[in-house]
Amino acid sequence: MPDNRAIVLDHMARIARGDLDGALALATDDAVFRSPDGSELDKAGLRALFSQLAPLLVNPLDQTIVGTTCEGDRVAVEATAATLLANGQTYRNRYHFLFELRDGRIVSSREYCDTRATDVFA
Template identity: 35%
Template sequence: MSDPEANKAVAHRYMKALIDGDIATIEGLQHPDVKWWILGFGDMDRATFVGAVASGLMTAEKREAEITGLTAEGDRVAVECHAKMTFADGKVYANQYHNLLVIRDGLIVEGREYMDTRASAAAFG
């Protein structure tokens, strides 16, 4: 049986790693066969997901996020947050996210990310 509190701790560590740009922790919290799905992008394997995250996070000069909701039941954790990235050219990308993470044995085995696609398109074209 999954421990919802332990799974919430994994989800919180994952979100903190995103904010910190800590790619090693992001990779370390994922099962080798993790499956990702992102609204507007579709299915991604681990390498594609990590590459996409790294390219977006590493180019931002400042990253901020506020977790506004964290709910767990069994192996599923729902994370709601507001995030903002500021880039060297002064561009600011702000969006609201909902992540559904499936966590087993302390690792993310599946992730689904939902966001305002209009905000994303306006920032990144």
């Protein structure tokens, strides 16, 4: 049986360090990623979002995993992240993610965070 917690934490670590290809390799081809605003992205959509964000970040995200809860094919992760932005401001946020896996691969994720914290990107 796959270690779903380890798969999710590997996925998140790859995203934090900018290895989007590696992170997406841990997801199924039909995976769905739901953003805090409720929009749903497929793998191509998530790749496009990250390509738009990359020029705004000076450094990779400094991510801290606060805790995880695993139940079968569902993994919940509480995390914090911070980074310096190209506009000189510091981005900091708290997150909660819920991942669902099938056969050791991510099939969906839902992200929750403080959307007011993203105002520093403007």
